[in-house]
Amino acid sequence: MHRVHLSLYLLCIYLVPGYTVGVLPNGPCFKVGGEQWVLPRDARACMSAISFDKKKQENVLDVVTKTLAFHASTNYQLQAPKPYSEDVHWDLLKELEGMRSKDYPSDFDFHRDVQQSVKQVNDGHLMYANWCYDSVYVTYNPFPLVLLTNAVDDTQAVHIAPNAHEIALSLFGPEIKFWEDALGTRLQEFSGAQVMQIDGEDPFFAVNANAHNTGYFQGLSSRQNAFFSSVGRGLDGWNYVLGEFAEKVHPIVDSVRLTIKRVGSDIEETITVPYRSKFNRKEHFIDRSDYESKFCKPTSDTNGHHLYRLYSNDSQEQPGLQKADIRPTEIALPPSLQPALPQLEGSYKDTQFYLLKDKTGVLVLGSFEGYEEESIKCRLLQGLQNMHKLGVKNLIIDVTNNFGGFVCVAQFLHRLLFGETDLTYPQAGLDTALRASDIAQQVVKNLPGNDPDNQIIYNQEWYNATNYPIEDQDWFTPINVTINGRPDAFSQRFGKECEVSSAFCRGSKQKLSPDPLFKAENIVLLSNGRCGSSCAVFSVLLAKRHKVHTVVVGGKSNVPQQYCGFVGGQRNDSPYPEDIPPPLDVNAALTVTWRLAYGVDNPDEPEEWQDHTATMNFPLTINTANKPQAIWDAVYQRVFSKSSPVLQVQI
Incomplete structure (x- = not known):
């Protein structure tokens, strides 16, 4: 607000209930x-x-x-086995209990301590967000980074993205002048520059520091890749993801020192680049009291909602947990970077089909949700059948930055691709089990008569691991186990849970052909390693049951790239009745994984903790970075072209 209008503003606040006439609100919140x-x-x-x-x-x-x-993984996360033993070893309950005796300088400091402790388990299903703080101010740097590989000698270096100036203009508009004034020159002078140091250290010191704190993925490689910019398909088109160097959900960093070499120069120079915070809510506030009232108080929806009562949407739009703490900003990918290929039949929102070359098709899956479940299935059926009619032999499935969605869509697509076999029917997913803690057993015992429409997840029809319906009233009788030295309990194993042989399209049920649409050796699963939940389950099924090629783009060459993470079982926001546990008194939410999925290679242990090393770590160059079609072309040349070299397997 321009201070020239202060007198008019004072007149307005005199009329706000709760303010005394003639008393000017003050303090740090009034300043912003x-x-x-x-x-x-x-x-x-x-x-x-x-x-x-x-x-x-x-x-x-x-x-x-x-x-x-x-949360099904609480005791597993005390000490995960290899290959994640160095990445997941956190006693979250102990850490939280230790906070009870602490005093904090502010509520913000307390929130960050809780949230960071939750992140240390590196589990994208276990998330804690507080809308009093998370993404209220999104904090930006105008220089998204990329990790580029020299096509001549295969050396890797961190660079300011070659298109950084174009992205900055699109996102910041006139605010770009703030950075140009601070740097004393135009931002485009720095696009593509090599970053020699970040705050006086090798760039990967900052990359790994961020990887330690970002959470969500067990594998180090996926957390490293979060630092850099990338591309994803959203509901409204192609999006540019700034990466966690250039975008932060809290205003905790004021500036960064970059030692760089500009394009075409061998001279090193050090620049100090300030960060800038943008208010990220629809309605603004006046002062601290107004801020707390609008963003910090629990709402009618904070603690979930009763399944048999209507609930209201609050005036302040609260982003989902992933939007609050993973990727709050969606930036349209510049047209120069977008695929130039025409969309094929079946393309809709974040599900896209393209014909690349030489009987090679591309299926882009930005998520496994975004719109109605049966509609997604129909689009997948329509698009893949059309590709089959067009004679497509090879298929690239791009799941870059896909954080999951409907588990039954993932299983349906698995069955659709490979036909009806013992690997896809009747169980097209992974066996699972529910954690049977005392409180979970209490919930289940209280369900009869309280859920007449079977809306609660515990009341759905279950099939056991041999895929027969469970009729036993004691289906939730706990099976006692010991995990990392701690007693725990889980239910029996469950099998078939999704209808995967048909889809309800255009008013009628369409049954799938029993024949496969593609051969496994002709499929490539492509991502940046940031594929989780249902995307991870889908990827594991393709990689381990069918041995498809898995390719991760843009990772560090000496770090094994994981093609997915946080396999889990299923996330749930409100797994308990209104009084167990007591409701939150802050405007926050916690999600948990309430069941585990068991492994393919080792069916006695959860898939969450088993190896997901990709077949190939595919380097990004200046010609392919953040250009989806260029990446597909390059992957085609490496994997499918007759002149391609032998597939490079990661060790």
Whole structure:
């Protein structure tokens, strides 16, 4: 808000209930109130002005620790086996209990401690977000980074993205002048520059520091790749993902020192690049009291909603957990980087079909949700059958930045691709089991008569691991086990859970052909390793049951690239009745994995902790970085072209 209008603004706030006429609100939140772009330190000061409250601390810790009784992986995450033994070894319950005796400078500091502790288990199904702080101010740097490989000698180096200036103009508009004034020159002067150091250290010191804190994926490679910019298919088109160097969900960094070599120069120079924070809510605030009222108080939806009651949407739009803490900003990919190929039949929103060359097709899956489940199945059926009619022999399935969705869509696509075999029918997924903790057993025992429409997930029809319906009233009788030295309990194993042999399309049921559409050796599964949940289950099925090629693009050459992460079983936002555990007194939410999926290669242990090393780590060059079609062409040449070299397997 421009200060020239201060007198008019004062007149307005005199009319706001709760303010005394003639008293001017002040403090750090008043300084940034009404402003769209602010310095991170000013946004941070506003958030830090919210006092730490011992009662709220106790409430949050009570709810989070009790809800972890539903989380299937709690004891597994004490010490994961190889290859994740160095990446997942965190006693979350112990860490949370240790916070009870701590005092914090502010509520913001307390929230960050809880959230960071949850992240340390590197599980994308277990997430904690508080809309009082998360993504209220998204903090940007105008230089998204890429890891490029020299096509001549295969050396790798970190660069400012060659299209950084174009992205900055698209996202920041006139605000770009802030950075140009700070740097004393046009931003485009730095596009493509090689980054020699970040804050005086080798760039991968910063990459690995971020990988330690970002969470969500067990594999180091997937967490490293989060640092860099990438591309994904969204509901409204192709999106540019800035990466976690250039975009942060909290205003905690003020600037960064980059030692660079500009394109065409051998001279090293060091520049200090400030960060800038943008307000990310629809309705602004006046001061701290107004901020807390609008963003921090629990709403009618904070603790979930009763399945048999209507619930309201609040005026302040709350992003989903992934939007709050993984990737809050969607930037349209510049047309120069988008695929130039025409979309084929079946393309819709984040599901896209293309014909590449030489009987090679591309299926892009931005997610396994985004719109109605049966509609997605029909689009997949329509698109893949059309490719089959066109004579497509080879198929590239691009699941870059796909964080999952409907598990039954993943299983349906598995069955559609490979026909009806023992590997796809009747069980087209992985066997699972529910954690049978005391509180979960209590919930199940109280269900009869309280869920007449069978809306609660525990009341669905279950099939056992031999794929027969379970009629036993004691289907949830716990099986006691010991995990990492701690007693635990799980249900019996469940098998078939999805209808995978048909789809309801255009008002009628369409049965799938029993024949496969493609041979496994003619399929490539492509990603940047950031494929989770249903995407991970789908990828595991293709890689381990059918031995398809798995290719991860853009990773560090000496780090084994994992083609997926957080396989889990199924996430649930509100697994308990309204009074167990007590409701949150802050505007936050926690999600858990309430069941585990068991492995393909080792069916006695969860797939979550088994190896997912990709067949190939495919380097990005200046000609392919963040250009989907160029990547597909390059992968085609490497894998399918008759002149291609032998497939390079990761060790």
